[in-house]
Amino acid sequence: MAIKMSDEEFTIFQKLIYDETGISLADGKKDLLISRLARRFIDLNVDSFSDYYEVVRNDEKEFMELVDRVSTHMTEFFREQPHFDFFEGRFIKEMEKRSLKTGRRKITAWSVACSTGEEPYSIAMSILENLAVPVNWEIKILASDISNGVLEQAKNGLYTDDRMKDIPKYLWNKYFLKGTGDNSGNYKVKDFLRNLMIFRRFNLLDSKWPIRGGFDAIFCRNVLIYFDKEMQVDVVRKLCHYLRDGGYLFLGHSETFVGGATGYQPIIPSVFKKPAA
Numbered sequence: 001m002a003i004k005m006s007d008e009e010f011t012i013f014q015k016l017i018y019d020e021t022g023i024s025l026a027d028g029k030k031d032l033l034i035s036r037l038a039r040r041f042i043d044l045n046v047d048s049f050s051d052y053y054e055v056v057r058n059d060e061k062e063f064m065e066l067v068d069r070v071s072t073h074m075t076e077f078f079r080e081q082p083h084f085d086f087f088e089g090r091f092i093k094e095m096e097k098r099s100l101k102t103g104r105r106k107i108t109a110w111s112v113a114c115s116t117g118e119e120p121y122s123i124a125m126s127i128l129e130n131l132a133v134p135v136n137w138e139i140k141i142l143a144s145d146i147s148n149g150v151l152e153q154a155k156n157g158l159y160t161d162d163r164m165k166d167i168p169k170y171l172w173n174k175y176f177l178k179g180t181g182d183n184s185g186n187y188k189v190k191d192f193l194r195n196l197m198i199f200r201r202f203n204l205l206d207s208k209w210p211i212r213g214g215f216d217a218i219f220c221r222n223v224l225i226y227f228d229k230e231m232q233v234d235v236v237r238k239l240c241h242y243l244r245d246g247g248y249l250f251l252g253h254s255e256t257f258v259g260g261a262t263g264y265q266p267i268i269p270s271v272f273k274k275p276a277a
């Protein structure tokens, strides 16, 4: 059965998705929406977009199914290497220096659109690999996303060897268990690495999030591109309240102008520092 969607119906879905998630679904994406929902319509025994609209309006879980189908979760370990070069070099050096001065041996970071977990696990591995004596430190990584589906995968921490290719080989055994039998070709994050994570479902559109701030670093990468300019600026301003003075904000390379527009100090391309008050 071919599903049909009128332009009016598409506009209603565009508005719903925009209002609830900030994601701007471009006008040319109507066919994409139809194709991504075709299978779902069969599963739910729904045959029109008006009926489906009623379902998603009344069922939060189904709304999230819809969001999962329109958003992209593309990610990879150690994505945007220059960020990790900076993080492993200057950032860690500053943390070590601060600990000598203040005695504080704690690093907190937040991956605000963590998708399936590659980003927060990369952050954690970078910290562990670059602190002189990591056992002396407390490390906490908040990993959040709007999608329960990707958060479940992130918590599970199971990756195919194809996903693992971006991790230097010498780290595989240290941080992952190699699957055998039915799980051969898969790698599972070791408990000690996963235990550094706190997973939460947060919508970046919410006016605030139920967490304490003071993060040393916030990674907000490759999610703002789906929002319009006004919303991008709004999110980056809100994040500022959760960063400690002198903390770093990492944006995606195509999102870099927002940092400058919101009073952060540019450090290297797409990395910004929150100035001291």
Ligand SMILES: C[S@@+](CC[C@H](N)C(=O)[O-])C[C@H]1O[C@@H](n2cnc3c(N)ncnc32)[C@H](O)[C@@H]1O
Residues within 6 Å of the ligand: 020, 021, 022, 023, 071, 072, 073, 074, 075, 076, 079, 112, 113, 114, 115, 116, 119, 144, 145, 146, 147, 150, 202, 203, 204, 205, 220, 221, 222, 223, 226, 252
């Ligand atoms: C392309 S992935 C980025 C993953 C990772 N940050 C990276 O750079 O590789 C975008 C993620 O943003 C999430 N997302 C989209 N809208 C969101 C919102 N309003 N609040 C929180 N997360 C959102 C999606 O679910 C998706 O997992």
